Structure formats: structure tokens, C-alpha cells
Amino acid sequence: MDEPVLLTGAGGHVGRAILEGLGDAYDWRLLYHNPPAEEPDHPYWTGEVESHADVAPAAEGVGAIVHLAGDPRPSAPWDSVLANNIDGTHTVYEVAVEEGVEKVVYASSNHAIGAFETDERTPEMYRADDDFRLDGTELPRPGNKYGVSKVAGEVIGRYFHDTHGIAVCNIRIGNLNEDYPPVDYERGQAMWLSMRDCAHIHERALDAEYGYETVYGISDNDRKYYSIERAREALGYEPQDNSAHWDGTEYVGPDG
Amino acid sequence: MDEPVLLTGAGGHVGRAILEGLGDAYDWRLLYHNPPAEEPDHPYWTGEVESHADVAPAAEGVGAIVHLAGDPRPSAPWDSVLANNIDGTHTVYEVAVEEGVEKVVYASSNHAIGAFETDERTPEMYRADDDFRLDGTELPRPGNKYGVSKVAGEVIGRYFHDTHGIAVCNIRIGNLNEDYPPVDYERGQAMWLSMRDCAHIHERALDAEYGYETVYGISDNDRKYYSIERAREALGYEPQDNSAHWDGTEYVGPDG
Numbered sequence: 001m002d003e004p005v006l007l008t009g010a011g012g013h014v015g016r017a018i019l020e021g022l023g024d025a026y027d028w029r030l031l032y033h034n035p036p037a038e039e040p041d042h043p044y045w046t047g048e049v050e051s052h053a054d055v056a057p058a059a060e061g062v063g064a065i066v067h068l069a070g071d072p073r074p075s076a077p078w079d080s081v082l083a084n085n086i087d088g089t090h091t092v093y094e095v096a097v098e099e100g101v102e103k104v105v106y107a108s109s110n111h112a113i114g115a116f117e118t119d120e121r122t123p124e125m126y127r128a129d130d131d132f133r134l135d136g137t138e139l140p141r142p143g144n145k146y147g148v149s150k151v152a153g154e155v156i157g158r159y160f161h162d163t164h165g166i167a168v169c170n171i172r173i174g175n176l177n178e179d180y181p182p183v184d185y186e187r188g189q190a191m192w193l194s195m196r197d198c199a200h201i202h203e204r205a206l207d208a209e210y211g212y213e214t215v216y217g218i219s220d221n222d223r224k225y226y227s228i229e230r231a232r233e234a235l236g237y238e239p240q241d242n243s244a245h246w247d248g249t250e251y252v253g254p255d256g
Numbered sequence: 257m258d259e260p261v262l263l264t265g266a267g268g269h270v271g272r273a274i275l276e277g278l279g280d281a282y283d284w285r286l287l288y289h290n291p292p293a294e295e296p297d298h299p300y301w302t303g304e305v306e307s308h309a310d311v312a313p314a315a316e317g318v319g320a321i322v323h324l325a326g327d328p329r330p331s332a333p334w335d336s337v338l339a340n341n342i343d344g345t346h347t348v349y350e351v352a353v354e355e356g357v358e359k360v361v362y363a364s365s366n367h368a369i370g371a372f373e374t375d376e377r378t379p380e381m382y383r384a385d386d387d388f389r390l391d392g393t394e395l396p397r398p399g400n401k402y403g404v405s406k407v408a409g410e411v412i413g414r415y416f417h418d419t420h421g422i423a424v425c426n427i428r429i430g431n432l433n434e435d436y437p438p439v440d441y442e443r444g445q446a447m448w449l450s451m452r453d454c455a456h457i458h459e460r461a462l463d464a465e466y467g468y469e470t471v472y473g474i475s476d477n478d479r480k481y482y483s484i485e486r487a488r489e490a491l492g493y494e495p496q497d498n499s500a501h502w503d504g505t506e507y508v509g510p511d512g
Contacts, residue, residue: 078346086342086408088332115418139395141414148415152342152408156396159404162371 001103001206003063004029007090011036014068014107014198026206031058032068049088052095064103064206067092067193070153074111074146080220083148084212086156092096093160105205106157109216110146110174110191110226114143114151117187127185128244130224131159135194135227136172136214154214161212169205169235173198174226180246194241204235219243257359257462259319260285264305267292269432270324270363270454275456282462289316305344308351314474315351315492320359321460322346327477330367332402338482341405349416359423361461362413363369364470366430366447366482368406370399373443382442382476384500391483392428392470406473410470425461425491429454429484430474436502447478450497476500 009015010030019028023041030044031035031054047054049069057063063178069086069092089106096104113134117125125132140151150172157168174191175181181188193201198217213234216226222244231237245253265271275284279297286292286300287310305312305325315321324343324350345362352360369390373381381388396407406428413424421465430447431437432454447500449457453475469490472482478500487493501509 028443034411078350082338084344087338090338094334115415124369137395139393139414141413143415143419145415146413146432148408151411152404155396155398155404155407155411158395159371159399159401163399 001026001064003027004061005206006031006059006062006065007068008055008058008065009033009068009070009107010040010044012068012072014173016025017176017195017198018066018068018202021196022203025079025203026098029058030063033069050083050091052091055091055095056098058101059099059101062099062101063107065092065096065101066105066107066127066202066206068107070107070149071146074144074148076149079146081149083101085146087157089153093156093166096166097160097164101166103169103206104157104160105169105202106153106168107149108154108173109150110169110170110216111147112142112154112172112246113138114147116225117143122188125172125225126190126201127221128224128227132225133227134151134216134225136216136230158212165208166211171201171217171231172214174216181243183246183248186223187197187242189221190225191218192221192241192243193217194239197239197241200239201231201237202236204231204237208235211232257282257320259283260317261316261462262287262318262321263312263324264314264321265289265324265326265363266296266300267323268328270429271334273432273454274322274324274458274471277452283360285314285318287311289325300411306339306347308347311347311351312354313367315355318355318357320361321348321352321357321448322361322363322458322462324363326363326405327402327483330400330402331432332405334401337401337405341402342408345409345412349412349422350457351423352483353416358421359425360413360416361458361464362409362424362426364410364426364428365403365406366428366472367403368398368410368428369399370394370403371397372481374400378444381481382446382481386481388481389483390472390481390487391402392472423465423466424468426470427457427461427473427487428470428482430472437499439502439504442479443500445477446481447474447496448477448499449473450475453495453497456495457487457491457493459489460493464491
């Protein structure tokens with residue numbers, strides 16, 4: 001992607017992972033909800049993501065949008081996810097059409113399919129020897145209203161892809177964390193996404209060619225119930241990390 | 257269903273088909289958007305479906321809700337479907353939880369999957385000898401914002417089923433019409449739903465036992481690209497009509 005790329009939600013956790021890993025790789029335009037504490041290295045705007053007037057100036061002339069903005073709380077109340085996540089995502093796509101943006105990479109979430117984690121399936125589904133896998137072809141089952149809003153955002157993308165030809169990649173992000181998950185936190189190990197794998201999957205989503213994709217964004221953990229095959233195939237995702245490489249005391253990975 | 261049943265959107269096209277066919281079959285409570293022109297045969301309320309204060313009184317003590325209310329226009333703008341269809345459906349489910357409602361039958365739409373009708377597939381997919389079928393297990397592909405809102409409503413139902421145990425049936429209604437479709441309107445013939453089949457599928461959805469279902473609501477047309485097998489299996493739906501029973505001049509069905 002040679003054209004500028006708009007990053008919405010630049011001040012959030014995922015936004016920071018992307019800017020840390022890919023700050024020099026693209027000509028970023030940043031949209032913040034609140035003014036950043038430190039002066040960013042790229043042009044930036046502040047505003048409400050559901051406001052067309054706030055988003056449009058930041059999107060002028062960009063070739064792609066990485067859309068992360070929204071209420072990130074799994075416990076967020078309905079009114080907040082309705083405005084920030086559902087209406088906000090619609091605004092971003094509307095602006096994308098107006099600006100002739102070719103591609104939108106959308107931060108979906110493991111919460112889009114959180115209700116698959118039933119009492120019957122857990123904790124077995126978190127384990128390396130269990131073969132339960134979600135691969136993005138299943139019908140969504142959100143376990144909270146935040147998850148409902150993320151599914152709605154995916155469907156908004158489906159609509160804008162089908163009717164306006166925008167390339168769309170929904171990345172169902174696992175648990176992004178700088179540290180390896182605790183060894184006794186099975187669920188966390190299964191959906192861990194390292195900071196560098198997070199940056200990498202977004203780089204691949206920006207640079208690969210595709211039409212409409214829904215992929216899982218986790219590291220190559222031994223424990224997993226999300227398949228990363230589609231991310232490998234469609235994006236060329238090659239994760240470097242694995243939650244099993246930390247035994248609670250030290251790094252025990254292949255390069256250890 | 258022996259307990260009272262709330263019908264939202266009672267003044268709409270589907271609501272009239274249901275009340276014509278099933279007016280005496282249930283103890284209806286009716287919610288209208290605008291005051292009805294004639295005094296209804298059942299207790300009624302008027303209000304905005306997204307307003308908790310407007311919906312809650314109508315739902316008091318009901319055992320089930322048939323939720324039809326919303327902006328029915330395929331061309332409806334985003335702000336309207338966001339408020340009336342998405343937020344409105346959330347309000348209905350919230351009230352359902354508060355009132356201990358057991359079941360919600362939700363008027364979804366063929367527009368939830370309208371973008372499957374691509375130039376490559378049409379008009380062949382409308383024909384009786386074509387084997388393209390949607391059966392409710394496919395990922396939605398709305399072709400307009402109204403369709404996006406209907407998919408969101410289905411997902412809201414999925415969430416409330418999974419987390420609150422409400423039985424949910426999403427009925428993707430075809431083209432409800434009192435008259436047989438024109439013989440040269442292939443698409444219309446393929447998705448025709450007669451008035452009595454419309455009433456019947458809602459009766460079955462109210463009386464059958466299930467957890468979470470998404471079914472297609474069309475008559476047993478020779479032409480079809482929606483499977484009605486799931487409606488038959490899960491609900492016991494037995495449609496009586498078929499768009500092919502009208503040759504443009506007279507009834508040519510099996511009882512003709």
C-alpha cells in the first residue's frame with residue numbers, strides 16, 4: 001500500500017501495537033478519540049468516529065483504512081456500542097466510498113463468536129489436543145453486546161464490499177498482550193496475540209490482495225480453538241509467537 | 257401459546273396478514289407505530305419501537321412476541337434502520353428479558369441475503385430447474401442497509417438466545433403479496449409468500465418448540481432459491497400455495 005493509510009482508534013491498544021511495529025512502513029494518517037498525550041510522528045485528527053464531519057478530513061486521499069476505533073470494553077453498554085461501534089463503522093465505510101478508498105481492515109473481535117465457549121466445551125476446547133476449531137465460516141455467536149456490535153461491523157463491511165467493491169478484511173483479534181499469558185490461564189493462552197504478530201497480521205492485511213475475508217488474529221499458539229489457516233492462505237500471515245513458548249519462568253521456544 | 261402474544265408493527269403488511277389469519281388464535285396485544293384507523297379487536301398501544309417506555313407496557317405478561325416493527329423500506333436510509341430496526345429490535349429483546357418472555361419470532365427478510373443475487377447467478381437462480389439454494393446456514397450477504405439492519409436483528413436474537421435462553425425464530429420473509437406474482441416476474445415468483453402461508457408460518461413459529469432457528473418464509477413455489485426444508489423440519493410449516501398455480505389468467509393448481 002503506497003498511498004496513505006488512515007488508522008482510526010490510533011490511541012488504543014491495537015493501534016499502539018500497529019504503530020510500534022509498522023510506524024515507518026506506511027504513510028499514516030491517525031484519528032484519535034482524545035488528543036494524544038505526546039505529539040505523534042504522523043499527521044493526526046481527533047473526533048468521534050460516528051461523526052462524518054470528524055472522520056472525512058482524516059480520510060482525504062487515503063488508499064486504505066485500518067478501522068480500530070470504537071468502545072473496546074467487552075462489558076460496554078448497548079447505547080455505547082450502537083453509537084461508537086455500529087454507527088461508527090458505518091460512518092467509516094461511508095467516508096471510504098466517498099474518498100474512493102480501496103481497502104478497509106476492520107478490527108473485529110473474538111467476542112463476535114464468544115458464545116461458542118459453552119460450559120459443555122470448556123475448558124477442553126482451550127487445549128492443544130482438542131480439535132474444536134472456528135475458522136471464520138461459522139455463523140457468529142456473540143456473547144456480549146460488544147460482540148453483537150462487532151458482528152454488525154463485519155456485516156456492514158460485507159455490504160460495502162458487495163455493493164461498492166471495497167476490499168474488506170475482518171480480523172477477529174484474540175487477546176493482544178505484551179506479555180505471555182499466565183501458564184494456568186488456558187483460555188488466555190489459546191487466544192493470545194503478541195504485539196509483533198498483531199503488527200504483522202495488519203501489515204499482511206494491508207498488502208495482500210483479496211476481496212472479502214474474515215480471519216482470526218492470534219499467534220501460532222499450541223493451544224487454539226481459532227484456525228489461523230485462512231489468515232495464512234488469504235493474507236500470507238506467518239506468526240512468530242506461541243503462548244507455549246513461556247513456561248512461567250523462562251522462554252522455552254525453538255530459539256531459546 | 258396460551259399466554260398473550262405481543263405483535264409489534266401490527267399495522268404493517270405482515271401484521272395484517274397475521275391478524276387476518278390468526279386473529280382468533282391468540283390473545284393478542286398489539287403495538288402500533290401510528291394509531292390504527294379502525295379500533296382493533298385486541299388491546300393495543302402506540303409508540304416508538306426503540307423506546308423502552310413505549311414497548312414495556314405492551315409486553316406486560318406476554319409469553320411471546322412477534323416482532324415486526326421497523327422501517328420496512330428496502331431503500332430506507334441508515335439513520336432510520338439504525339434507530340427503528342437495530343435499536344428497536346434490541347429494545348424488544350431487552351423488554352422480553354425483563355418480562356420473562358419465552359419466545360421471540362422475528363421478521364427478518366430476504367434482504368438479509370439479497371447480495372447473493374449477483375449478475376452471474378440471475379436470472380437462472382430464479383428458475384425451477386436451477387439448484388442454487390439458500391437454507392439459512394449461509395453467512396448473510398445483505399444488498400442494502402435495510403438488509404444490514406435485518407442481519408443485525410438476527411444476531412441480536414442469537415445473543416439473547418445464548419445468554420438469556422429466549423427461544424428465537426428468525427423468519428426471512430420473501431415477498432408477501434395478496435395476489436399471485438405476474439407470470440413474467442421470475443424473481444417475484446421465486447420469493448412469493450401468500451397471505452395464508454404467512455399467517456401459517458407465524459402460527460407454527462409460535463406453537464413449535466425450538467431453541468434458535470433461522471428459516472425462509474416463502475410459499476411452496478416451483479421456482480425458489482430459498483429452501484423451506486428447515487421451516488418444515490423445525491416448525492412443521494406446511495405451505496398451501498405455489499406461485500406456479502397461476503398461469504396469468506386462471507388458477508391451475510392441484511385443486512383447480
